[in-house]
Amino acid sequence: MTTLPAQDSVLPTGRPTPRRLSRKATGADRVFELSARTVGATVLVVTGGIGAFLAWQSVPTLERYGWSFFTESAWQPESDVLGIAAVLVGTVSIAGVAMAFAFPLALLTALFISEYAPAGIKSTLVSLVDLMAAVPSIIYGMWGYFLVMPHAAAFSLWLHQNLGWIPIFSVDADPDAAVWDQSRYIGSAFCAGIAVAMMVLPMSCAVMRQVFSQTPPGEKEAALALGATRWGMIRSVVLPFGRGGIIGGTMLGLGRALGETIAVLLIISPDFVIKPRILEVGTSSVSALIAGRFGDASAAQLSALLTAGFVLFVITLIVNTLAAMIVARSRSGAGTDA
Amino acid sequence: MTTIQQRATASSAKPTPTTHLPQRDLDAPPPLARPSLGKPTAEERFTVVGAWVAALALAWVVTQRLMPLGGPAWLLVTWLVLGLVMSVVTTSMTGRRVDVVDRVVAGIVTSGALVVGAALLSTVVFVVYRGWEPLLHLNFLVDDMAGVGPRDPFDTGGIGHAIVGSAIQLGIAVAVTLPLGIGTAVFMTEVGGRFAVVVRTIVEAMTALPSIVAGLFVYTVLIVALGFPRSGFAAAMALSVMMLPIIARAADVVLRVVPGGLREASLALGASRWRTVWHVVLPTARPGLATALILGVARGVGETSPVLLTSGVATFFVTNPTDGVMNSLPLFIFKGARSPEPMDIERAFAAATVLLVLVLVLFVIARLVARPARARTRRPRRTTRAKRTAEES
Helix, strand or coil: CCCCCCCCCCCCCCCCCCCCCCCCCCCHHHHHHHHHHHHHHHHHHHHHHHHHHHHHHHHHHHHHHCCHHHHCCCEEHHHCEECCHHHHHHHHHHHHHHHHHHHHHHHHHHHHHHHHCCHHHHHHHHHHHHHHHHCCHHHHHHHHHHHHHHHHHHHHHHHHHHHCCCHHHCCCCCCCCCCCCHHHCCCCHHHHHHHHHHHHHHHHHHHHHHHHHCCCHHHHHHHHHCCCCHHHHHHHHHHHHCHHHHHHHHHHHHHHHHHCCHHHHHHCCECCCCCCCCCCCCECCHHHHHHHHCCCCCHHHHHHHHHHHHHHHHHHHHHHHHHHHHHHHCCCCCCCCC | CHHHHHHHHHHHHCCCCCCCCCCCCCCCCCCCCCCCCCCCCHHHHHHHHHHHHHHHHHHHHHHHHHCCCCCHHHHHHHHHHHHHHHHHHHHHHHCCHHHHHHHHHHHHHHHHHHHHHHHHHHHHHHHHHHHHHHHCCCHHHHCCCCCCCCCCCCCCCCCHHHHHHHHHHHHHHHHHHHHHHHHHHHHHHHHCCHHHHHHHHHHHHHCCCCHHHHHHHHHHHHHHHCCCCCCHHHHHHHHHHHHHHHHHHHHHHHHHCCCHHHHHHHHHCCCCHHHHHHHHHHHHCHHHHHHHHHHHHHHHHCCCHHHHHHCCCCCCCCCCCCCCCCCCHHHHHHHHHHCCCHHHHHHHHHHHHHHHHHHHHHHHHHHHHHHHHHHHHCHHHHHHHHHHHHHHC
16 A cells, blocks of 8 residues: 655745755854954954054155155154154165175075986975074174174175275275274174075075976977977076066065164164265164163154155065066966965 | 989999998097986096196196285185086097087086085084184073173073063064965965055065164154153064065965865855865965064064164163063174273174074975975885886886
8 A cells, every 4th residue: 555645735836946045154053154354353453553553753844844754864762853864765775785795696596406406305405494484683683793703794795895986886985005903894784694695695585485396398399399498498498487586576575674673783883874885884874763762751752753664665575566466477476475 | 212312323323333331440539429418427527626636736836936916815716717628628638629618517507606605515514613602501591681791691582582672572562463464465465456456466565674774763652752761662663664565475375375266165165265274265364374474584584774773782681571671683783893891892793602502493494384285195105116116127
């Protein structure tokens, strides 16, 4: 005997209505979404608040000093003369020296790791570069101050003697003195730049290596199969492919170099003069200015320091954003996070 | 086809068809195998190594005997230049121009990498070399500097207070940044929407904030405006402000690479979005998140400038983060390095060694945490395949 199910009279007999779909979260999901949104908003307020606070704090300073804040080189709050021209020039020259050392070395190291190193030690080398990036800046500062600075001063003297006719290599001292005056050659933007280079080098190198490693192997093999030497392959495939990574990595490093504080503070002799002579003693940077002057600052001076910090932040922001855009638009599409 | 026919007619037109026999040219150099990209042959290796050894010898003669250029720096520079010249000479004896360029570039690239390696090695060795002496005394790691003068011997005083201070400050900073950072990353990747784009833009922009400016911000707001004393808590806040964008961004990158298929599978099985995030996305990304956190901590532990502005310097143990000045490792090192007393400088180097070891340990932990996922998928398979091919051959 088979029992046939009787028609349930309760169910509607017409066309079945479709189940209602809703993108709206319910229950635990709503709590999750709300709390995630809250966290996001909190972080937005905190981080965005810093930028807004800096901008808001720099209004009174900019109103008071106007454009002269950017053209005045002295920093003498007691006589009401404030300006960041000298520290900006110092910041840029330190970062420039750092990039002059860091860029070629980072490029060569990245090429070595991605193309020349034996496969067995490649991952070790990558870890070493990452470890180098993790070494605190204070340690590079001590390395630069105690170990490198005497040698850097001797090298500065040599540069001065042989290339002194180039304005940036001239020093206000006698290059051919019987006993050279070492104190004229230490604490310069050149010495600080070397220590900062050590800090930014691993960062640039990591970005470059990452982009190089994403070169399509087919194109590399095609170049080699056509008879290219290793360098021919690098020149025709790897470098064009990684151009975005090279530029972007360098600019990321530059952004870091502009904001570096402790190593610079340890090495330089503060001096508030616009000085294009990078080998000569005495320079300053925005970050060193803040670190040196915050303690005895009045409210107005604090606002001026915050303005200097804001200017530095805007510069690094522009540099970093450009770098991120260049790396993202390069053919490799590699991330900028090292 | 036509060419063969033409050639056939041409040859038939000739009175005496001859066959061209290749003649051995006794004066020509012996044929060389094209340089292969695999393992270098013995001759190639001899050319490279020999060139650099010869260059070293020549550089020694030039700098130490012929010209007044004493010192190791000149020797190394001359060695590099002469090594490249020697490579050109030895390679051009057998190779073409491209081979010469290839060899020279290989020399330049390798020496560039060696310079970087030497710089890293010199940093580590120099710091350890200058700071090993205080580390021989156990009290250096557990004592504080209260009542210890700059010229007291190394068996009194230590950096225990700085280590404790660093740990407390970092602990607070991590307790603040970890939930906020990962929460923001979850919001940006899992919830999304137009607001998330705004948050991501701002967070990415704030990674550009120089650490000194973060310190100055906390100093202005917390210490000057709100009248909070200089303390470990203020330092922790400065570190948090600096670390938050870094950790949020790194976690965002990690969460974004979680395969979308996993999420869809979980949702298709009927899990809610919250369960998907908690049971699928976050566990999948756990190694990456741990790495992001540890690298953020490694960055924070060595950051001096925010601490310099906000914490003040104490020479004794301070465990209450809201109770006045507190020392930390980077600050101790900075103050020591600026001191004119040689003993202080030596203590600073010893503290720098401790800091270096700490960063190294954090770094190794980060690597070990990040490794398993990769090792499970790739390494074993490759080794078994390699073994099989080795057995077959």
